[in-house]
Amino acid sequence: MVSAYAIAKKYIFWTIFSIVLLTAVFSFVGLISRIKARLAAFPDMLNEEIIAYRFLLGCFGDELGIIELDRFTNKTLEQCYKTKSSKDYNFALELVNSGKMIVGKNFYWKEDRKLNFPVIVRNGSDERVDELIIYIRRLI
């Protein structure tokens, strides 16, 4: 006959074992989701920044970092970087000192991230330093 002590001992063991097992399972699930999140997060940052550089490398001007003010239009932005929907990376650009802003046609709501760069704005023969803010809207 099994004693009451042995039965109680068995229950205590399995209770503790279950708690440990559950904790382990949750930890592993957490770890895997963290790995997955990190795998997904960095390409985002890399992609959007690499795309953003095209606006500085000859999209609105012919030289690195130079923006011709008359070419800084929504039309040029659309020609330079075409988007089909909000499922692409979308951008809006602002020249702070010149007070000019252009917005991609699928850029909705608020930006997820913004990048600030110095640029040289050329307006005819006049050149001046300005700040370009690139607003980035990630895939919705």
Next chain:
Amino acid sequence: MLEDVIDLIVFIAFVALLYFLIHTLAVSPLEREALIIEDGLNELRYDYILSVYLKTKVGNETMLELMIKAKESDAAWERWKNATKPFLKYFKDTYLVLDNRTFLWKGDFHEGFFKIITDIFNWVELFRERPLEGALVTKKFVFDGEEHYVGLFVSDLKIEMPESGIPVIVA
């Protein structure tokens, strides 16, 4: 009872070891990759900022030409300071060096008492030649037949730089 406790401890230790192994094998390389990507993007960003900065026109001169003059002339230094003010926010936590002269120290102008202290440091260092090794971005220019080097050091880089690349020593 004692056997059960030992079993449990062994099981917990096994699970912990397994967790640690997975973490080391899967997460650590990812973290390293992330740092490399971040530093690569930093390099790209600062390379761009420095390129635009150096070709910015101040009157009839570029910023680079003005910096070369500012090494020798106080008047040119003042002109350079005024022209650089709009760019200071992009150079936070960086050291900007032209040849053997530091222009920006942690994003601020390197002059006055602080410059005297670092000059003494360099004198104590017995005029050892310090190339721009360790700079995040280095650019070489030839101006009036002379070679000039511009280096940009970043103080909060997460990847370790070689000992000789510590920017503090640069004059």
